[in-house]
Amino acid sequence: MFNYSAPADLLLGRVILVTGAGDGIGKACALSCAAHGATVVLLGRTLSKLEAVYDEIEAAGHPQPAICPLNLETAVEKDYNDLADQLFDTFGKLDGLVHNAAQLGPRTLIDNVKNEAWLELMQVNVNAPFFLSKAMFPLLRAAPDASVVFLSSTVGRKARAYWGPYAVTKFAIEGLMQVMADEQDGTSEIRVNSVNPGATRTAMRKAAYPAEEPEKNPVPADIMPVFLYLLGPDSKHINGQALDARG
Numbered sequence: 001m002f003n004y005s006a007p008a009d010l011l012l013g014r015v016i017l018v019t020g021a022g023d024g025i026g027k028a029c030a031l032s033c034a035a036h037g038a039t040v041v042l043l044g045r046t047l048s049k050l051e052a053v054y055d056e057i058e059a060a061g062h063p064q065p066a067i068c069p070l071n072l073e074t075a076v077e078k079d080y081n082d083l084a085d086q087l088f089d090t091f092g093k094l095d096g097l098v099h100n101a102a103q104l105g106p107r108t109l110i111d112n113v114k115n116e117a118w119l120e121l122m123q124v125n126v127n128a129p130f131f132l133s134k135a136m137f138p139l140l141r142a143a144p145d146a147s148v149v150f151l152s153s154t155v156g157r158k159a160r161a162y163w164g165p166y167a168v169t170k171f172a173i174e175g176l177m178q179v180m181a182d183e184q185d186g187t188s189e190i191r192v193n194s195v196n197p198g199a200t201r202t203a204m205r206k207a208a209y210p211a212e213e214p215e216k217n218p219v220p221a222d223i224m225p226v227f228l229y230l231l232g233p234d235s236k237h238i239n240g241q242a243l244d245a246r247g
């Protein structure tokens with residue numbers, strides 16, 4: 001695993017938005033950020049799942065989170081701008097933005113990928129992180145040292161047959177990360193990096209590898225050190241890096 005041991009108050013006073021916060025790696029990230037002192041904005045498409053995470057954070061006595069139900073497939077510019085306005089009114093800044101939500105889509109020969117499926121994956125996995133980043137930039141600039149984290153994949157760094165639009169979207173995410181990172185010119189303190197979680201025991205992994213024994217992969221909570229590192233002040237000098245949760 002990525003070698004980082006986070007102090008309990010690492011994220012105290014920070015506001016961190018996590019997409020896909022209702023399940024899998026996003027849920028673990030939201031819980032872990034809250035446990036380290038952050039106020040977490042839980043964005044996702046299934047309200048009941050977001051509410052369950054909210055309740056878990058509240059019951060543990062961590063800072064009260066906020067819930068933002070949003071389907072990234074259908075969200076339009078106004079939704080992102082409204083969210084930015086709400087966050088400005090409530091918090092005045094955003095210290096962390098974790099682009100975690102993604103869909104797997106069809107895994108088949110490129111010849112067989114339906115155009116609609118291609119467009120859906122592009123919308124959720126690439127366009128939405130772009131729209132959301134754009135809307136959040138003023139809030140990120142209002143924070144003293146904001147961190148943007150994109151979720152990548154092994155097939156987003158070296159493509160593999162049959163991984164179709166999913167692999168292509170993860171390459172695009174690495175590209176967006178690099179462009180955004182390179183545009184940080186020192187006038188504001190925003191860093192932008194990507195994380196490849198590696199095989200992790202979630203619903204997406206199960207869908208991709210139905211015959212695999214789930215126990216052979218770490219649970220999402222096990223891969224949190226790299227996220228805590230990137231979202232906390234110890235990574236202030238890290239920008240434009242493609243990191244691995246497994247170290």
Ligand code: NDP
Nearest residue numbers: 020023024025045046072073101102151199200202203204
């Ligand atoms: P899961 O499928 O377990 O969780 C994905 C989360 O994203 C869910 O909460 C889901 O919401 C949300 N989401 C999906 N589509 C939308 C949408 N249209 N609008 C809003 N929210 C949406 O995935 P993982 O936790 O496994 O994956 C998290 C990230 O890590 C992804 O970017 C994935 O590509 C990446 N990754 C994962 C690996 C693994 O082994 N697990 C390996 C490599 C990369 P809902 O719960 O409502 O479905």
